[in-house]
Amino acid sequence: MAGDLYKKPILFAIVAAGVILVGTAVTMFIPMLTEEMHPKLANLKPYTALQLAGKDIYQREGCNNCHTQTVRPLKTEVMRYGEYSKAGEFAYDRPFLWGSKRTGPDLARIGGKYPDKWHEVHFDNPQAIFAQSNMPAYGWLRDSKLDPNESASRMKANDFPYTADELARLKDKTELDALIAYMQVIGIAVKKTPEPASSGITDIPNPLAAKPEAIKQGLLLYKEICAACHGDNGEGGIGPSLSDRKFLGRTADGSDGEYFTVIQNGTQAGMPPYASNLDKNKMWSLVSYIRSIQGNK
Amino acid sequence: MNDYQYDNQTVKGFIVSSIFWGVVGIVIGLWISVQMWMPSLNIPPYFTFGRLRVVHTNGLAFGLGIGAIFGITYYILMRLCKRPLLFPKLARFHLYLFNAAIALAALSLFLGMNQSLEYAELEWPLDIGVVILWVIFAVNVFGTIIKRREEQMYISLWYIIATVVAVAVLYIVNNLSIPASLTKSYHLFAGVNSANVEWWYGHNIVGFIFTTPILAMFYYFLPKSTGLPIFSHRLSIIAFWSLVFAYLWTGAHHLVYTPLPDWIQTLGIAFTIFLIAPSWGSVVNGYYTVGSDWSKMQSNYLTKFFILGITFYGLQTVQGPTQGLRVVSQLIHYTDWVPGHVHMGTMGWVTMTACAAMYYIIPKIYNTRIYSVRVANVHFWLVLVGQLIFSFTMWVTGIMQGALWKATNAEGNLQYTFMDVLAKNYPYWQMRTVGGLIFTVGMLFFIYNIFMTMRQGYIAQSDIKPVVAGMKA
Numbered sequence: 001m002a003g004d005l006y007k008k009p010i011l012f013a014i015v016a017a018g019v020i021l022v023g024t025a026v027t028m029f030i031p032m033l034t035e036e037m038h039p040k041l042a043n044l045k046p047y048t049a050l051q052l053a054g055k056d057i058y059q060r061e062g063c064n065n066c067h068t069q070t071v072r073p074l075k076t077e078v079m080r081y082g083e084y085s086k087a088g089e090f091a092y093d094r095p096f097l098w099g100s101k102r103t104g105p106d107l108a109r110i111g112g113k114y115p116d117k118w119h120e121v122h123f124d125n126p127q128a129i130f131a132q133s134n135m136p137a138y139g140w141l142r143d144s145k146l147d148p149n150e151s152a153s154r155m156k157a158n159d160f161p162y163t164a165d166e167l168a169r170l171k172d173k174t175e176l177d178a179l180i181a182y183m184q185v186i187g188i189a190v191k192k193t194p195e196p197a198s199s200g201i202t203d204i205p206n207p208l209a210a211k212p213e214a215i216k217q218g219l220l221l222y223k224e225i226c227a228a229c230h231g232d233n234g235e236g237g238i239g240p241s242l243s244d245r246k247f248l249g250r251t252a253d254g255s256d257g258e259y260f261t262v263i264q265n266g267t268q269a270g271m272p273p274y275a276s277n278l279d280k281n282k283m284w285s286l287v288s289y290i291r292s293i294q295g296n297k
Numbered sequence: 298m299n300d301y302q303y304d305n306q307t308v309k310g311f312i313v314s315s316i317f318w319g320v321v322g323i324v325i326g327l328w329i330s331v332q333m334w335m336p337s338l339n340i341p342p343y344f345t346f347g348r349l350r351v352v353h354t355n356g357l358a359f360g361l362g363i364g365a366i367f368g369i370t371y372y373i374l375m376r377l378c379k380r381p382l383l384f385p386k387l388a389r390f391h392l393y394l395f396n397a398a399i400a401l402a403a404l405s406l407f408l409g410m411n412q413s414l415e416y417a418e419l420e421w422p423l424d425i426g427v428v429i430l431w432v433i434f435a436v437n438v439f440g441t442i443i444k445r446r447e448e449q450m451y452i453s454l455w456y457i458i459a460t461v462v463a464v465a466v467l468y469i470v471n472n473l474s475i476p477a478s479l480t481k482s483y484h485l486f487a488g489v490n491s492a493n494v495e496w497w498y499g500h501n502i503v504g505f506i507f508t509t510p511i512l513a514m515f516y517y518f519l520p521k522s523t524g525l526p527i528f529s530h531r532l533s534i535i536a537f538w539s540l541v542f543a544y545l546w547t548g549a550h551h552l553v554y555t556p557l558p559d560w561i562q563t564l565g566i567a568f569t570i571f572l573i574a575p576s577w578g579s580v581v582n583g584y585y586t587v588g589s590d591w592s593k594m595q596s597n598y599l600t601k602f603f604i605l606g607i608t609f610y611g612l613q614t615v616q617g618p619t620q621g622l623r624v625v626s627q628l629i630h631y632t633d634w635v636p637g638h639v640h641m642g643t644m645g646w647v648t649m650t651a652c653a654a655m656y657y658i659i660p661k662i663y664n665t666r667i668y669s670v671r672v673a674n675v676h677f678w679l680v681l682v683g684q685l686i687f688s689f690t691m692w693v694t695g696i697m698q699g700a701l702w703k704a705t706n707a708e709g710n711l712q713y714t715f716m717d718v719l720a721k722n723y724p725y726w727q728m729r730t731v732g733g734l735i736f737t738v739g740m741l742f743f744i745y746n747i748f749m750t751m752r753q754g755y756i757a758q759s760d761i762k763p764v765v766a767g768m769k770a
Contacts, residue, residue, distance in 0.1 A: 006455070009442040009443055009458065012450065012458055020542070024466070024497065024545045027497065037558070060411060062345075062347025062350060062351055062409075062411060070555050072630075074554065076705065080715070087488070090491075092488075093491065094485075094486070100631065101631055102698075105715045132716055134336045136341065136345045138341070140342065154477040158475075
């Protein structure tokens with residue numbers, strides 16, 4: 001009887017299909033019919049026309065070949081990238097763009113991490129910000145304008161709401177604008193983890209103030225991490241000037257502790273936090289270095 | 298000798314086509330391997346890493362892989378069914394359509410038409426073309442098997458039937474999409490569900506393109522070229538059914554620690570571990586087959602291709618399940634370890650076995666001998682060494698990346714920035730290019746050998762039989 005199976009191709013194919021489909025049904029088809037596979041965060045918003053255009057460009061250029069968009073719930077990964085990814089964040093992603101290789105860093109929490117200007121400089125020439133980066137330049141995206149008609153059909157296919165006005169405005173936007181708009185919306189439906197309590201630190205004096213070796217270490221760190229945004233000599237650029245004795249829009253300068261807190265926690269305006277990457281000594285030595293260039297003025 | 302003739306022209310056409318697409322895919326592979334450490338080799342818009350990488354993977358999986366599978370399957374099918382293909386003209390049309398589809402596919406990927414689903418990047422009009430290709434293949438496979446002149450279906454035919462059925466289901470389901478235009482569509486599935494469907498597909502398309510049809514070749518050509526019968530028929534039966542049953546449960550091991558529900562991940566990991574057994578069923582069968590006369594390794598130049606091929610299959614199917622374990626995945630996932638793993642399978646197992654099958658087929662079709670066993674041996678050692686350099690380099694750098702990404706200093710802060718770690722990869726990425734280059738040179742020896750064999754056979758045929766009626770034997 002069983003031997004007959006190997007003489008009857010149609011029967012064989014039917015049995016083989018049945019055997020193959022068991023795992024398919026249990027792990028793929030049945031879960032799809034449950035709520036568990038269709039989660040959506042309450043504050044997750046559909047993409048705007050500009051953001052969707054950016055996401056389409058992200059896909060067209062194959063960014064997902066080198067960048068993931070999922071932070072695993074592992075301690076060091078959360079330290080490096082931010083809050084781990086939630087199932088409900090991706091309800092509007094067709095398809096998901098989690099990726100499978102990190103030649104470049106994960107982008108799940110890139111939204112709001114840097115100002116638009118940073119992205120523009122970085123897309124133009126990634127090596128200008130990270131000298132050793134192997135990312136290709138994408139400044140050429142600036143040469144192409146968006147097409148509102150194309151966007152309309154793409155918004156419709158996704159069933160995303162849009163207005164005629166919104167589409168009309170796309171005419172003046174470039175592909176680079178769209179890509180940056182997409183960067184800034186990735187992962188923002190999940191609130192940032194509150195930074196560790198640090199309010200008291202603003203009063204603490206810099207233990208390394210004016211120490212020559214600290215200034216030297218601060219200089220090296222500054223060149224590596226800060227110079228791309230704050231200028232080679234602290235004169236400012238993408239980020240504000242650090243040599244002008246003004247602090248975050250105030251006319252008066254900040255305390256050492258306030259500088260330390262900004263390095264540690266970042267700002268809403270687009271300065272990323274460095275608490276996970278730099279130990280306290282390194283952050284204080286940066287403050288020492290900043291003070292030293294202020295003195296030069 | 299026979300009262301029928303085989304359609305060797307279509308088989309040959311597929312083999313030559315697959316070699317052509319293989320060259321395209323390998324050259325682009327070398328190019329992108331250099332882009333990893335020399336970003337100035339990115340030439341926008343068509344030749345950046347992000348676009349070229351998918352031409353590389355699709356070109357080799359579908360151009361070289363599927364092309365070789367179509368051709369070699371037709372060859373096996375006719376012999377095991379003791380009859381020509383049921384629809385030889387359809388098979389010829391299949392060949393032309395295949396080449397047109399692959400050419401259009403490559404073009405569309407250069408243009409950035411990309412669904413962003415790994416190994417299912419082609420946009421929907423091309424997906425329809427692929428489905429038509431597959432239906433044509435299925436019609437000829439089933440038609441020829443049904444009308445066969447040999448009662449029993451040999452093991453290779455089981456694997457071929459399973460391939461035809463599984464690939465059809467996988468490809469159609471994962472490519473369901475909502476078209477926005479002729480060149481752009483959105484996955485029918487969203488978010489977590491999209492991920493689950495894609496990796497159910499992604500894992501199993503590898504299984505049913507890089508495993509089952511290659512096993513069909515292995516089970517046919519190993520006994521054919523050595524003259525040794527397969528060690529155990531019973532083991533073949535057990536290995537076949539447990540393989541095709543277990544494979545489809547395992548896709549979620551690609552999504553360990555992602556937001557996919559934990560139970561699906563765990564189930565995937567468990568079945569992945571189970572898969573070692575059926576995979577090694579074929580490994581054991583291969584080893585014991587040649588085990589009855591190991592001198593074949595010396596006396597028959599093809600034996601070592603098959604034995605090394607099945608060895609890398611065996612290593613691949615232990616390494617893969619190991620990677621699926623959470624404790625290993627947390628370290629090596631997203632690192633260069635993974636391309637190292639993939640390339641051991643594709644360069645070590647698939648290419649090794651398919652090349653050996655072609656070495657067997659081409660002289661048979663042309664009624665001649667292989668042009669040079671020596672060249673074949675040089676080919677063998679170069680692709681072996683090239684692949685080992687490639688894979689080992691990627692494993693080492695993958696472990697390093699994973700470890701440095703996790704490293705913390707005395708205060709508990711991250712020890713290295715992302716750039717610190719990336720910069721440490723450059724020497725390894727350069728070494729990978731060297732491995733790839735050696736492999737490529739090996740493949741050039743293979744191509745040279747195949748074409749010289751064809752030339753030699755062609756000259757011999759025109760000398761001895763100036764007038765050949767009907768199809769060339």
